[in-house]
């Protein structure tokens with residue numbers, strides 16, 4: 001089965017062609033980062049309008065790259081949620097319009113299912129069951145994955161997502177949006193011994209997260225430095241490092257706990273924050289000690305992309321799932 005995948009839930013227009021026998025045939029992405037950077041975050045109306053502009057040319061581009069003619073697919077998959085409602089509607093309506101024109105089935109898929117299955121696009125893939133750590137700008141979740149569609153939420157953030165905390169910390173450190181990679185780069189110059197930020201919710205049982213207190217801690221530290229002698233470059237790097245260490249430690253502790261509780265030995269880390277190199281090193285070291293392994297998508301499939309939607313959609317379409325009626329676009333949708 002050959003499937004066109006469409007992702008427009010936030011600020012990336014992503015498309016891909018996935019073949020259940022031959023794997024990924026082509027994929028393309030247009031990131032709107034530059035469009036939103038001046039506002040310090042995603043402006044939903046601008047995001048929707050840009051998806052409208054980019055989506056069809058990107059689809060034409062991947063058909064050309066794959067050497068296929070328009071309509072040479074067996075089905076279409078699109079992100080139906082969660083995400084920005086206007087942005088989702090662009091992908092959903094395009095998918096349904098093309099499906100009607102090409103007379104093929106169409107299916108809306110869950111954005112986070114796309115993320116947690118993204119490592120399946122790699123040559124070495126994890127076997128089921130595994131625990132998935134989903135860390136993006138909108139979500140921080142631990143999920144027990146027994147198979148396609150067999151998901152049990154083990155824990156999630158009760159306030160800010162890990163990526164959101166990175167983005168807010170970046171703003172405090174006067175770094176550009178999206179902040180994760182910038183905070184991480186600055187943290188490389190930082191001294192990990194100078195400040196110790198709290199590891200929220202690690203001293204009590206359970207697998208939930210909380211990152212909003214950490215953000216406040218960052219702000220308080222910067223204010224204290226400002227009042228004492230002004231904030232210099234080294235101070236900023238030390239604060240970035242302390243923040244990053246605290247987030248990573250917290251994530252690693254909870255991943256270890258999730259594997260203990262479920263008795264599983266495989267971890268998948270996906271979503272934008274899973275691109276963080278120090279997080280990867282620390283997860284690998286911690287899990288190796290327990291005889292467990294960790295899998296990730298390649299760098300460009302950690303953040304939002306069309307390939308993960310094409311893959312997740314293909315699995316469900318192969319099982320016979322279809323949108324029963326009109327297009328679906330849902331801002332909030334539990335996994």
Ligand code: KG4
Nearest residue numbers: 136137138163179180181272273276303304
């Ligand atoms: O999965 P994603 O592309 O979009 C959502 O579905 O939210 O994740 C984007 C998030 C942003 O908050 C960004 O700052 C964060 O992932 N991110 C990182 C890194 N790369 C992206 N955070 C920490 N370290 C990174 N290297």
Ligand code: ZN
Nearest residue numbers: 115136303304
């Ligand atoms: Zn995402």
